[in-house]
Amino acid sequence: xxxxxxxxxxxxxxxxxxxxxxxxxxxxxxxxxxxxxxxxxxxxxxxxxxxxxxxxxxxxxxxxxxxxxxxxxxxxxxxxxxxxxxxxxxxxxxxxxxxxxxxxxxxxxxxxxxxxxxxxxxxxxxxxxxxxxxxxxxxxxxxxxxxxxxxxxxxxxxxxxxxxxxxxxxxxxxxxxxxxxxxxxxxxxxxxxxxxxxxxxxxxxxxxxxxxxxxxxxxxxxxxxxxxxxxxxxxxxxxxxxxxxxxxxxxxxxxxxxxxxxxxxxxxxxxxxxxxxxxxxxxxxxxxxxxxxxxxxxxxxxxxxxxxxxxxxxxxxxxxxxxxxxxxxxxxxxxxxxxxxxxxxxxxxxxxxxxxxxxxxxxxxxxxxxxxxxxxxxxxxxxxxxxxxxxxxxxxxxxxxxxxxxxxxxxxxxxxxxxxxxxxxxxxxxxxxxxxxxxxxxxxxxxxxxxxxxxxxxxxxxxxxxxxxxxxxxxxxxxxxxxxxxxxxxxxxxxxxxxxxxxxxxxxxxxxxxxxxxxxxxxxxxxxxxxxxxxxxxxxxxxxxxxxxxxxxxxxxxxxxxxxxxxxxxxxxxxxxxxxxxxxxxxxxxxxxxxxxxxxxxxxxxxxxxxxxxxxxxxxxxxxxxxxxxxxxxxxxxxxxxxxxxxxxxxxxxxxxxxxxxxxxxxxxxxxxxxxxxxxxxxxxxxxxxxxxxxxxxxxxxxxxxxxxxxxxxxxxxxxxxxxxxxxxxxxxxxxxxxxxxxxxxxxxxxxxxxxxxxxxxxxxxxxx
Numbered sequence: 001x002x003x004x005x006x007x008x009x010x011x012x013x014x015x016x017x018x019x020x021x022x023x024x025x026x027x028x029x030x031x032x033x034x035x036x037x038x039x040x041x042x043x044x045x046x047x048x049x050x051x052x053x054x055x056x057x058x059x060x061x062x063x064x065x066x067x068x069x070x071x072x073x074x075x076x077x078x079x080x081x082x083x084x085x086x087x088x089x090x091x092x093x094x095x096x097x098x099x100x101x102x103x104x105x106x107x108x109x110x111x112x113x114x115x116x117x118x119x120x121x122x123x124x125x126x127x128x129x130x131x132x133x134x135x136x137x138x139x140x141x142x143x144x145x146x147x148x149x150x151x152x153x154x155x156x157x158x159x160x161x162x163x164x165x166x167x168x169x170x171x172x173x174x175x176x177x178x179x180x181x182x183x184x185x186x187x188x189x190x191x192x193x194x195x196x197x198x199x200x201x202x203x204x205x206x207x208x209x210x211x212x213x214x215x216x217x218x219x220x221x222x223x224x225x226x227x228x229x230x231x232x233x234x235x236x237x238x239x240x241x242x243x244x245x246x247x248x249x250x251x252x253x254x255x256x257x258x259x260x261x262x263x264x265x266x267x268x269x270x271x272x273x274x275x276x277x278x279x280x281x282x283x284x285x286x287x288x289x290x291x292x293x294x295x296x297x298x299x300x301x302x303x304x305x306x307x308x309x310x311x312x313x314x315x316x317x318x319x320x321x322x323x324x325x326x327x328x329x330x331x332x333x334x335x336x337x338x339x340x341x342x343x344x345x346x347x348x349x350x351x352x353x354x355x356x357x358x359x360x361x362x363x364x365x366x367x368x369x370x371x372x373x374x375x376x377x378x379x380x381x382x383x384x385x386x387x388x389x390x391x392x393x394x395x396x397x398x399x400x401x402x403x404x405x406x407x408x409x410x411x412x413x414x415x416x417x418x419x420x421x422x423x424x425x426x427x428x429x430x431x432x433x434x435x436x437x438x439x440x441x442x443x444x445x446x447x448x449x450x451x452x453x454x455x456x457x458x459x460x461x462x463x464x465x466x467x468x469x470x471x472x473x474x475x476x477x478x479x480x481x482x483x484x485x486x487x488x489x490x491x492x493x494x495x496x497x498x499x500x501x502x503x504x505x506x507x508x509x510x511x512x513x514x515x516x517x518x519x520x521x522x523x524x525x526x527x528x529x530x531x532x533x534x535x536x537x538x539x540x541x542x543x544x545x546x547x548x549x550x551x552x553x554x555x556x557x558x559x560x561x562x563x564x565x566x567x568x569x570x571x572x573x574x575x576x577x578x579x580x581x582x583x584x585x586x587x588x589x590x591x592x593x594x595x596x597x598x599x600x601x602x603x604x605x606x607x608x609x610x611x612x613x614x615x616x617x618x619x620x621x622x623x624x625x626x627x628x629x630x631x632x633x634x635x636x637x638x639x640x641x642x643x644x645x646x647x648x649x650x651x652x653x654x655x656x657x658x659x660x661x662x663x664x665x666x667x668x669x670x671x672x673x674x675x676x677x678x679x680x681x682x683x684x685x686x687x688x689x690x691x692x693x694x695x696x697x698x699x700x701x702x703x704x705x706x707x708x709x710x711x712x713x714x715x716x717x718x719x720x721x722x723x724x725x726x727x728x729x730x731x732x733x734x735x736x737x738x739x740x741x742x743x744x745x746x747x748x749x750x751x752x753x754x755x756x757x758x759x760x761x762x763x764x765x766x767x768x769x
Contacts, residue, residue, distance in 0.1 A: 510551025
């Protein structure tokens with residue numbers, strides 16, 4: 001027995017494992033290893049220290065319970081871990097394995113102890129790491145899930161449920177396949193196969209939510225292993241539906257912006273401070289006549305675009321420090337060297353230190369604007385002069401009516417051999433010349449409306465050939481090149497003849513020493529670029545009538561003033577200065593355009609464009625002379641010019657009519673109301689003091705009188721009626737009129753139905769002017 005005890009003690013003393021015996025709450029034996037673990041000398045542990053002294057307060061109940069359990073026989077062998085308290089107060093983890101035994105006839109516990117402090121710390125760290133990772137996984141913004149080699153879900157985090165709406169409890173142990181949009185499933189299975197072969201994968205896949213909607217999932221997946229064997233996959237995913245929508249919206253926005261920049265009506269460019277171009281849009285490329293943006297990007301701006309290369313440096317010095325600049329007019333040149341004036345607006349580009357790096361600029365081609373401004377000034381000038389000319393023509397027509405009609409009446413009273421006949425005829429010829437002049441003034445002022453009708457210019461010019469030959473001397477060769485057949489235009493034949501007369505006369509006067517006069521027609525297409533570059537016209541199909549001469553030509557100053565009324569380069573008395581103004585006015589009334597090209601010493605070409613119409617050209621009307629007839633009806637003449645009243649009265653009485661006179665509408669209305677006999681016709685001027693012609697007619701209609709009316713005015717019929725809101729069917733006699741004109745119009749008016757001025761029989765309608 002003693003030998004066995006000695007052997008036990010020897011083994012215990014040498015053991016690396018702590019060995020102890022406790023009885024009645026004290027240590028009966030501890031080996032050196034236990035003393036080392038608890039930091040006590042062995043003698044102190046075996047004599048003065050209780051078991052409780054070596055146990056951390058928080059674990060004393062645990063240790064006491066385990067000892068009692070063994071002492072009382074509840075368990076012969078127990079293994080557990082607790083925190084031991086060392087002599088210096090520090091704690092250490094011990095794992096003990098105790099067994100009940102008998103010592104000196106009393107129960108005791110013999111056991112072993114291991115210091116497991118490092119293991120406990122490692123296990124605690126592992127637990128904390130697992131808890132941390134689980135927290136990260138559960139609260140991650142990414143969807144995290146694992147599947148086995150069959151694709152069955154083993155785990156997914158809370159984010160998966162939030163995004164998909166599916167609960168893990170419903171899908172645990174089920175494969176992912178039903179969640180994938182059907183047409184994408186074969187591709188996803190190929191990807192999953194690659195993962196099972198040990199290949200990490202990144203991919204995007206549309207996935208169905210619980211409510212049936214679909215979202216786009218971006219996945220980063222890697223294989224999971226047991227040893228060397230792949231047993232499944234762990235995946236990190238993110239819903240990128242909104243991201244893709246935003247990217248697509250951004251792409252569309254960028255594409256839209258690029259399209260906007262490329263197709264902007266203005267040129268746009270970005271340049272460096274030293275003059276290199278880094279971006280140009282297609283509009284600028286086209287504006288400057290280059291073939292491509294790449295060709296422009298190779299340019300140096302100062303030498304390649306500016307007519308004066310130093311101008312760019314001056315602009316940078318002036319505007320480089322500004323936040324932005326607007327409306328700077330500069331002189332550039334196109335690829336072919338032709339000049340172009342542009343307007344620049346934009347901003348300097350600076351780096352984060354505020355240093356100038358370049359410019360972003362919008363370029364506006366203002367050639368068209370300059371042209372339009374010049375045209376506006378010209379139109380305003382012509383409108384003002386036109387109003388003056390129209391008023392003058394109206395007053396002259398009253399005077400000319402008296403002159404012409406009186407000369408006719410006097411001539412009719414003179415004997416055939418009277419020497420006064422020549423003088424009266426001279427007066428009449430002067431009146432007719434004045435009539436032609438006032439007609440020009442009215443045409444220029446646009447107060448003489450045109451009768452537009454479908455016609456072929458070629459046919460009209462064919463009739464004009466003989467007249468041209470009489471207008472120009474034999475020293476001038478006349479050539480006509482007319483388009484065969486020709487398109488139909490809507491125009492006034494008389495106006496076109498007037499245009500041709502003026503152009504041919506000007507061409508003749510420019511070739512005093514002889515030359516060539518060329519009149520030609522051809523079909524022309526005006527496109528948008530043509531109209532934009534010239535600042536006039538509308539795109540479409542036109543017939544161009546061109547009159548060219550080989551005369552002296554014009555300088556730029558003359559060309560700028562060519563359409564001004566009363567401007568002429570001819571000697572005093574050789575021209576009125578209304579010819580080209582009339583060409584301009586008559587062309588505009590026919591919705592056409594005029595273009596003049598001339599070089600000093602090389603001649604002039606004037607081209608008039610008439611818009612093409614689809615209507616068929618009709619035959620030109622021919623004049624018809626009818627015998628003058630008088631009558632016995634009663635006629636009231638309402639005219640504020642006393643001389644016109646007298647001459648009208650003389651002419652009408654001479655041909656059998658009874659004539660009443662009134663100086664204005666109010667006097668005429670009183671006369672009508674007090675006249676006992678019927679008044680068959682009222683001849684009334686339109687513009688008069690107190691009560692004018694339209695007011696007189698309205699009063700008569702209001703009183704229920706259907707008396708026939710013949711209007712007369714120094715303005716032409718349609719314009720005068722329209723300006724005063726009169727019925728278009730009322731007969732009209734334009735001033736200046738001759739006796740024959742007056743009598744014919746009176747007879748036609750009397751033979752009409754009085755109700756609304758409609759003809760009683762075909763062919764009785766008077767001329768429109």
